[in-house]
Amino acid sequence: MEKRPMSTITHEAEVQRQHPRYRLPMRCLHNGEPVPVIDLSVGGIGVKLRALDVKPGHIVDIILAFPFDGYELTLPMRAEVRYASKEHGRVGMRFVDVSPRQSNLLRFVLNAYLSGEVVEAGDVLDVVARRNEGKTREIPQRQQPVGLAASAAQYGRSMAGYGLIIAATVLLVGFIGTGIFQRLYIIPAQSAMITADLVTVPSPSNGQVTFIAAGNEIQAGEPLLTIQGPQGTSSIVIDSPCDCFVQARYSRTSNFVREGAPVLVLREKTSSPYITASIPQSDVLRFYRGAQAIVEYTDGTRVRDVPIEPIPTFSDDDAAAEHFLVKLAPGRKLDDSAIGQPVSVVFDTFSGSRIRATTQKISSGLSWVKTTTASLLAKGMGRTNTRQAGQQTESYNGERVANLK
Structure with a gap:
């Protein structure tokens, strides 16, 4: 068997090229003229620059010729010029409008060259006749439960699964609804405390406290506190403005206070917290x-x-x-x-x-309909009872008359 020259494989980075390139003993024809081939891949072909006068973006029709024992396989293809490099003397083209049969045949030829197998014409015909379709894989059917217990167990598992799904859905909807309701209709107070109507009694001047009313209850007009002025000056007496409870004491007798400083806090007896x-x-x-x-x-x-x-x-x-x-x-x-x-x-x-107003209107309307319906039914029942009573009386009178006769 005649030995063929070994093919050379050239790989490039994945970011540069999708398919590996092969240097094969083949020919390329364009408009009937041979074009020297540099390398070939499943997705495109590289030829020498001087053989083609094209620019990037052009679509050219080429014929790929592969020599085998006793015959030559030709494969017409369409290619788009991607680049023309004068530095490397190379024109790179990408195959376009590739049919499934063309793709299958090109892959078959490349694999045959790489493996060193002898390709016959019948093999090529088989590849060309191959349909690019796959069989649908059948999914095995689930086994049906046998027996009442197995059926009940499967039904119970199904119901439990559906119940969990429904429960999770209800919880999620409730959580979302609660959040929306609180955001739209709930106002939390920033601060709140228990208080009352209090009266603060401040010191009228600087001095010493010489008297503070004792006890927790003070009547209106009673002396409340006395402030002795500085250096023994005149004293100031403050009377209670109301019937009050002493809520807080801020100073004691003999303490010195400044003007305006709080001394007592009072709460009126009529005031509630x-x-x-x-x-x-x-x-x-x-x-x-x-x-x-x-x-x-x-x-x-x-x-x-x-x-x-x-x-x-x-x-x-x-x-x-x-x-x-x-x-x-x-x-x-x-x-x-x-x-x-x-x-x-x-x-x-x-x-x-x-929403609340609309709900109340709907509720009122339903109550009115219910009341009206009950009233109409009661009237109808009353008329029916009256009619039946009249019929019974007439029948009774007829019997009495018949007996008297």
Whole structure:
């Protein structure tokens, strides 16, 4: 058998070329003229520059000729010129409009050259007749359960899986819905505490405290405290402005105080503890549309629907502040010792929303329809009973008449 010259394989980096190039004993024809071949790959061909006068982007028709024992295989191809390098004397072309048969035949020829096999004409015909299709792989069917117990177990697993999916979906929807509801309709108070209407008694001048009323209750007009002026000057006596409880003492007898410094804090006997809560200025408009307060105390007690005192008018001074104060009734009995304790307050504005108003209208409409339907049914039943009673009376009278005759 005649020996063929060994083929040379040239590899390039993957970023430069997709397919390896081969140097094979073959010919290339363009317009009937031979063109020296440098190398060949599945995706294109490289020829010498002086044999072609083309520019990048041109489409040329070429014929690839492969010599075998006793015959020569020709394969017409179309190629696009990608580059023409004068430095390397090379024209690189890429095969375009390649049919599946052309691709199969080119791969077969390259593999035959590389393996050194003798290619016969029948082999080429088999490759040309080969269809570029693959069989669809059949998926094996799942075995059906046999017996009542196996069927019940499979059904139970299926129901458990569906149940888990439904439960996860419900939890996810609930989580998202809760977040949306809190963002749209819940206003948490920035700060809240228990307080009362207090009166702070300051020192009228610099001096020494010589008298402070004892006890926790003081009547209106009673002496409250006495301040001795510096260097034995005249004393100043302050009387109680109300019937009050002493809420706090900031100084004692014989202490020196400065003018304006707080000495006592009083709370009127008629004043009850209440809650003040501050909300952001950006949520004031939502608050005015209607809100329900929920208060949680330090002992864990939670009170819902806490009454909200009449909301004060929103003034320019409030607009300049960063928060808006709201007064709340405590909703439970509080001791005086609770004054000053912090609490947690949350405002629910859903009651003043359009969705709530629409829901109430729909509920009222359904109630009206239910009441009207019940009334009509009652009237119909009353007429039926009256008609039946009349028929029974006529029949009874007829029987009496018949017996008398």
